[in-house]
Amino acid sequence: MLHLRLITPADRTDAVVRLIEKTVGTTHLVVMPGAARNPSGDVVMCDVAREAGDELISALQELGLDVSGSIAVENIDLSLSKRAEKAEKEAPGEAADAVLWEHLTDATHEESTLSITYLAFITLATMIAACGVVLDNAILIVGAMAVGPEFGPLAGISTSVVQRRPRLALRSLIALLVGFAVAMAVTVLFSLFMDSLGLFTEAQLEADRPQTGFVYAPDAFSFVVAVLAGAAGTLSLTSAKSGALVGVAISVTTVPAAANAAVALSYGDTNQTVGSTEQLLLNLLGIILAGTLTLLAQKWLWSTQRRRQSNAA
Template sequence: MLHLRLITPAGRTDDVVRLIEKTPGTTHLAVVSGAARNPSGDIVMCDVAREAGDELIEGLRALEIDKHGSIALENIDLSLSLRADKAEDEAPGEGADAVLWEHLTDATHEESTLSVTYVAFITLATMIAACGVVLDNAILIVGAMAVGPEFGPLAGFCTALIQRAPRLALRSLIALLVGFAVAMLATVGFSYFMDAVDLFNGEALDAARPNTNFIYRPDWFSFVVAVLAGAAGTLSLTSAKSGALVGVAISVTTVPAAANAAVAFSYGKYNQAWGSTEQLLLNLLGIVLAGTLTLLAQKLLWTRQRERTVRKRELA
């Protein structure tokens, strides 16, 4: 269940209440007249089944509550109520399959913004991966994958394509490209420093490296894994199962490939640098392709589900 809290202009409260009451999957409706001060108006609260949330938010935006008031939505961790159980039964479809597009757009907007924190995370992750590359240490590679924040801009770009939001697409693309560019440039400098203090050496890159040589040897498995991980990551975002994102992060070779390319470039190992860059691009392409197709499939399936529900209501 989701908890919806609204600030509505007094003249639109009745319309909002009617919308909530006629939307299947809503319950626990409460209205506090004149309680809001900034902006002034009434406070309306209700609980709504996740699968009915997107429809209700669309209706509220059609009433321009987002422009003249406020719409806030949050997850309910525990709800002990027979009315809540009934509301979930009345709502169309399954909550795990529902996509809250406004929530997804807002979440990916935050995660895909180029910020100091984002650049710091991706740079640190790339440096950790650089250490893993030189030491041929799989644990450091996995750790760097988990630290890397690059899935946020990738998810934002996929969402922007489906929602036809060019600004979000551009913001995500800038965060992705600038983030990797800064991280790789900083890692080149980091590699020079580590070499100067005798912690890195070029011979380590020429060694067999059984644990990490896959990073600069892209193949079809790299692309297939990226596609599967992209689909899993997108599903984890849309279904609010964020725990799966950790598995996604350590399934794709993005940050390690960027790190290997940077270290190889610093030692003039251009074949490895190009192979790592190809690995990076293959993974990014696979994630974007899978993420976009997954969102498109979810949107089509949920639209059909809602159309069937509307027809049933009309026939009832």
């Protein structure tokens, strides 16, 4: 269930209340006239089944409530109410299949912001991965994959394509490109520093690396895994199962490939630099492609399901 807290201008409250009452899957409607001060107006609250949430939010936006008032949405972790159970049963579709498009857009917008924190995470992840590739340590590689924040901008690009949000696409693309550029540049310096201390050597990079050699040897499986991970990651975002993102993060070789390219560049190894860069681009392409197709499929399936249920009613 979702909890909606609305601030409505007094002259639109009746229209908002009628909209909520006629939306299947809503319950626990509360109206507090004159309770809002900034902006001034009435406060309207209700609970709505997740599968009916996107329709209701879109209708509230059509009333201009996002401009003249406020629409706040929260997830309800626990609701002990027979009315809530009835509302969920009456709402069409399954909650796990429903996509809250505005929530997805907002979440990917936040995750694809080029901030100091984002740059710090992707840079630290790349440096950890650099230690992993030089030491041929799979544990460090997995740790770097989990730390890397690059899935946010990738999901932002996919969302922007489906939702036709060019600004989000540009924002996500800038975060992705600048993030990896800064991370790789800093990792080159980090590699040179570690070499000066005798902790990194070219011999370690050029040696057989059974645990990490795959990061500069892209093949068909690299693309296949990226596509599967992109689909899984997108589903985890749209279904609010964020825990699955950890599995997605450690299944693709974006950050390790960037790290290997940076270390190889510091030693002038063109072959590994090119191979790692190809691995990186292949994974990024696979994730974006899979994410976009997954969102398009979800949008089509959900609209088809709603249309069938409306015709049956």
